[in-house]
Amino acid sequence: MASTIRVRAIAADGNVEVQSLIRHPMDSGFMKNDKGQIIPAHFIQTVTFETKGKIVFTAFWGPAISKDPYLKFSYQGGAKGDPLTISWTDNEGMSDTLTTKVA
Amino acid sequence: MMTAELSRTQPDEDRRLVLRCLGLALAGGAGTMLLSSFGRPALAADVPAKPVWPKDAFTCKDEASALKALGWEAPVASDKITLVLPEIAENGAVVPVSITAAMPDVRSIAVMIPDNPFTLTALFPLAAGTAPDIACRVKMAKTAKVVAIVAAGGKLYSATRDVKVTLGGCG
Amino acid sequence: MAARLAAAAVLAASLLSVAAAPAGQEAGGQAPGGQATVDPAADAAAMRAYFHTRFPALSLRDYADGPYALDAGMRKQLQDLMQFPPTTFALEDGAKRFAETFGDGATYATCFPGIGQGIAQDYPRFDAKRGGVETLAMAVNDCRAAHHAAPLPVDGEAMADLLAQIGKLSDGKPMAVTVPDDPHARAVYARGRAVFDDAKRGTVGMSCADCHVAGAGPGPDRATRAPALGITAGFPAYSTGAGRMLTAEARIAGCDRGLHVAPYAGMAADHLAIAYYLAAVSRGVPVAAPGVRP
Known part of the structure; x- marks a missing residue:
């Protein structure tokens, strides 16, 4: 199955700018389906970005983050070719991980 | 796509979490154990190796209890925080937000939307070397204020923006 | 539509040269029954001239962005979204x-x-x-x-x-929908134009044109209405509200729900006719699909 994670990590002058998009419904638990039934909350709670054994960024999310969530941040001390591992877990215990290389 | 067949969070569990948040807020200061994670650590090593989602804070329904659950005091408004949001969000389902903090030693950035069902929307503990400059997209239930809270140098700062949410039938 | 836009067309005709179909290539004249005059090329020219007068700073490409084309705040939201497109x-x-x-x-x-x-x-x-x-x-x-x-x-x-x-795969290609010299084609076009202009649509009693021609731009409820010109060039579009892609016809059906139009036989055919009319009068606007809509 294809990864749920899309990421762009670009190094410039020792700084790495990271943008990611994760395929996830991020159901808030307050919306109804076509039949008028509440769609249970289903949302990513934790996203981590790790490079060379160190977590450079953590996002803790509630259910009010938009569907297919987007993130942008940057960290220092990275270089082109570095591995960057993105992992998420949601409130149902589902998860996904992707390792990419800094461009 | 995401599998929909896995078991869902039990309603009882949700209710219990909400009660726990309220109890915690009333008790006052009970969240101090979280202080080292999101508040005033002096060492980068304090960033947890396996970050644990702060469930108590995310179930709070107002700003005061969410702050308490994080072990945070009331923040002071600061013009060193640049909080960028649309003045008018065409649709509350996807509202782009970016936060930049210009003060030194930023340890955490939080996004709170007190008029949403749950106040705490996102919490970003920053590792040393990670820029206090982040962007994400949030959902807003209605026209409301969005608060960015920054924990830096042992103090708490905030910036607030009002966002008008339109859900016009004809876009 | 043509009549209402005529003044603007005359005004703008000297300001810009508007592409018109060569004579004989496209239908002109009476629709079946003689109810409506059908001159899509003239309608398209009038539509373009009208919006050029109202929003002189916009390029034709801008119109494919719908409501996001119309002010700086909206444009910024679209730019933020396009950093990692929801599509x-x-x-x-x-x-x-x-x-x-x-x-x-x-x-x-x-x-x-x-x-x-x-x-x-x-x-x-x-x-x-x-x-x-x-x-x-x-x-x-x-x-x-x-x-x-x-x-x-x-x-x-x-x-x-x-x-x-x-x-x-058609990104940037100018919209090129024309109405052939066929009585049935002219009738569908005329129907689409008539429904779009129908001043008493639904219990709300407004026309599509009220919002998307005269009312294009920020409305009293602060929602920004997309200009009719080029409105289909960005479809299918990812609706941030619906959280999924919508076709132009599905989006037009959404407008009808907003106007509280009671479902009727032929409603879907009318949505199709409106889409056909809008595409035909949007000729020249570059395709920018998939787009994004609120």
Whole structure:
């Protein structure tokens, strides 16, 4: 199955700018389906970005983050070719991980 | 796509979490154990190796209890925080937000939307070397204020923006 | 429409040269029954001139962005969204689906000229064989039928993803929907224009044009209405509100819900006619699909 994670990590002058998009419904638990039934909350709670054994960024999310969530941040001390591992877990215990290389 | 067949969070569990948040807020200061994670650590090593989602804070329904659950005091408004949001969000389902903090030693950035069902929307503990400059997209239930809270140098700062949410039938 | 825009057209005619179809290429004159004069080229020129007068700073390409074209705050929201477009996953899925090989070894490229590159600007089009308007979704299902594949629901996610990919393959091509010299085609166009201009649509009692021509821009409820010109060039579009891709017809149906139009026989045909009319008067606006809408 294809990864749920899309990421762009670009190094410039020792700084790495990271943008990611994760395929996830991020159901808030307050919306109804076509039949008028509440769609249970289903949302990513934790996203981590790790490079060379160190977590450079953590996002803790509630259910009010938009569907297919987007993130942008940057960290220092990275270089082109570095591995960057993105992992998420949601409130149902589902998860996904992707390792990419800094461009 | 995401599998929909896995078991869902039990309603009882949700209710219990909400009660726990309220109890915690009333008790006052009970969240101090979280202080080292999101508040005033002096060492980068304090960033947890396996970050644990702060469930108590995310179930709070107002700003005061969410702050308490994080072990945070009331923040002071600061013009060193640049909080960028649309003045008018065409649709509350996807509202782009970016936060930049210009003060030194930023340890955490939080996004709170007190008029949403749950106040705490996102919490970003920053590792040393990670820029206090982040962007994400949030959902807003209605026209409301969005608060960015920054924990830096042992103090708490905030910036607030009002966002008008339109859900016009004809876009 | 033509009458209401005539003044603006005259005003702007000296300011810019408006592309008009060469004589004889496109239908003109009376629709069946003599009810409506049909001159799509003139309507398109008037539409373009009207909006050029109202929003002189906008390029034709800007109109494909719909409401996001109309002010700096809206433009910023779109730019933020396009940093990592919400259409990303739909396009990936669409590309995979478009590369699908049917049971008989054929692909979509077998059905469409130019391997499907540069066809979206010609839809929806009038199809004499079908005796009515043909959307890209119908053409996709015709292709599937010809190669013994089951049809896809026209409002489903799979179809929207495919249409997004086909739109992407036509990126930048000027919309080129014309109305052939066929009484039925002229009638459908006239019907689309009449319904769009119908001043008492639904219990709200407004016309589509009230919002998307005279009312284009920020409304009293602060929502920004997309200009009619080029409105279909960004479809299918990812609706941030719906959280999924919508076809132009589905979006037009959404407007009707907003106007509280009671469902009636022929409503879907009317939505199709409106889409055909809007595409025809938007000729020249570059395709920028899949787009994003609030």
